[in-house]
Amino acid sequence: MRFENRLVLSAMAGINNAEFCRKQKASLVVLGGFNADEGAMEAARRAAERGREEFIFPDPLEGIEREIRALGRKKFAVNVRSATIEGYLDAAYLVESYSGILEINAHCRQPEFISARCGEWLLFNHEKLLEIVKAVSKITTTSVKIRGGHNMDYPALARKLFEAGCDAIHVDAMIPNGGCNFELIGAVSRYGFVIGNNSFTDIESGERMIRAGARMVSAARAVLRDRNFFEKMLESDLLSQPVEL
Ligand SMILES: Cc1cc2nc3c(=O)[nH]c(=O)nc-3n(C[C@H](O)[C@H](O)[C@H](O)COP(=O)(O)O)c2cc1C
Numbered sequence: 664m665r666f667e668n669r670l671v672l673s674a675m676a677g678i679n680n681a682e683f684c685r686k687q688k689a690s691l692v693v694l695g696g697f698n699a700d701e702g703a704m705e706a707a708r709r710a711a712e713r714g715r716e717e718f719i720f721p722d723p724l725e726g727i728e729r730e731i732r733a734l735g736r737k738k739f740a741v742n743v744r745s746a747t748i749e750g751y752l753d754a755a756y757l758v759e760s761y762s763g764i765l766e767i768n769a770h771c772r773q774p775e776f777i778s779a780r781c782g783e784w785l786l787f788n789h790e791k792l793l794e795i796v797k798a799v800s801k802i803t804t805t806s807v808k809i810r811g812g813h814n815m816d817y818p819a820l821a822r823k824l825f826e827a828g829c830d831a832i833h834v835d836a837m838i839p840n841g842g843c844n845f846e847l848i849g850a851v852s853r854y855g856f857v858i859g860n861n862s863f864t865d866i867e868s869g870e871r872m873i874r875a876g877a878r879m880v881s882a883a884r885a886v887l888r889d890r891n892f893f894e895k896m897l898e899s900d901l902l903s904q905p906v907e908l
Contacts, residue, residue, distance in 0.1 A: 664764075664804060664908040666690040666738060669873060669901070670893050671858050671881035673833070674742035674766070674808070676707075677716025678887070681733035687886065688893035691879065693833075694734065695742035696768055697727050699754040702746025706775040715773065724753055731761050740764035740806055744771060744781040751795050752802065759803035767795055770808040770835060783810060789820065793827045800828030804908070806858070808833040811847045818850045825855040830908060833858040833881065843868065845875040852876025856908055866899040878906050 670689035672679065676696040684692035697718055698704040707717040720726025727741060741763060743754045755765045769792055771782030785792040786809055799805045807829050811817065821832055834851050836844040836859060843861040851857050852875070859877030863869045864885045872880045880902070886892045896902050 664738070666879065666906050666908065668897060668903050669879045669906055670869075670896055671833075671860075671879050672886060672893070673835075673860055673881035673883040674768070675883050675887075676771075677711075677718060679742075680718065681730045681735075684739070685734055685737060686890070688897060689881075691738050691740060691764075692734070693740045693742050693766060693881070694730055695727075695766075696771060697723070697730075697741060697743055697754075698750075699723050699727070699743045699745040700747050700750030702779045703744040703750065703776070703781050706744075706746070706773075706779040706781070709775045710773050723750070724757060727754060728757055731758070731763065738763075740766040742766045742768050742808060744768045744776055744779075746779045746781055748795055748798060751799050755799045755802040755805075764804045764806050764830070765799050765802075766806045766808050766833060767792070767799060767829075768808050770810045772810070786810065786813070786815075789823065793823060796824055796827040796829045800830070804831075805829045806831040806833050808835065811836040811844050811861075812839045817847055818854065821851040821854040829855075831856040831858060831878075833860060834877075835860045837861045843872070845871060848872055848875040848877050852878075866896060866902065869896055870899060870901045873901055878908075 859872035
């Protein structure tokens with residue numbers, strides 16, 4: 664899969680639908696987070712009830728397919744939560760039929776998703792995460808979104824994820840009190856294709872993530888602050904380079 668620049672729009676539940684993503688100049692956009700089964704959808708309903716923005720679809724897969732179709736020709740990943748492995752598999756077949764990437768969400772930390780055994784729950788249950796990665800990567804191009812900032816052996820996890828068949832790891836290299844852990848990006852990048860994430864706010868921070876070892880860099884909050892964010896980042900020669908996954 665070839666991308667025309669190193670820029671990625673990172674997932675934002677309740678915001679990253681086709682209409683929002685289509686306007687972005689990033690070569691890869693992440694739709695969602697979406698929920699692929701009833702368990703994850705119910706967790707999203709409860710999160711929405713307390714004010715969190717979420718995509719609530721009456722039929723999870725139908726809703727995801729509608730957004731993919733509305734996106735047009737842009738290269739995309741779909742950020743997916745599911746309480747069951749079947750949800751990931753259904754979403755993987757769907758995404759594959761549109762030549763997309765399935766991004767397994769091992770990142771969301773809202774209590775509703777943790778108790779539904781998805782999102783960051785997977786980061787603490789490696790066996791389950793690896794089982795999902797092995798199954799999904801047989802079906803479609805697979806990325807895993809993980810969160811930094813925990814006391815765990817991230818390089819060992821990265822090695823296992825790539826061995827299990829994932830094509831890319833999307834690392835939210837957050838530092839608990841703010842900022843980006845560039846060393847973590849470097850450490851994980853030794854094992855395969857990494858999309859670096861957190862606090863990419865200008866050309867300098869984006870280029871620093873690439874120099875740390877990431878092949879692509881993603882942004883979420885910066886795009887909410889400035890809808891022309893990616894256009895401005897394309898002034899960088901390094902961030903404008905094409906890249907092959
Ligand atoms: C409103 C909002 C919703 C988000 N929803 C998701 C999500 O559904 N799935 C996910 O993996 N990350 C989600 N994230 C996390 C972002 O993708 C990103 O990892 C994080 O904001 C750090 O990157 P940034 O510094 O560029 O914002 C969300 C972030 C925001 C601000």
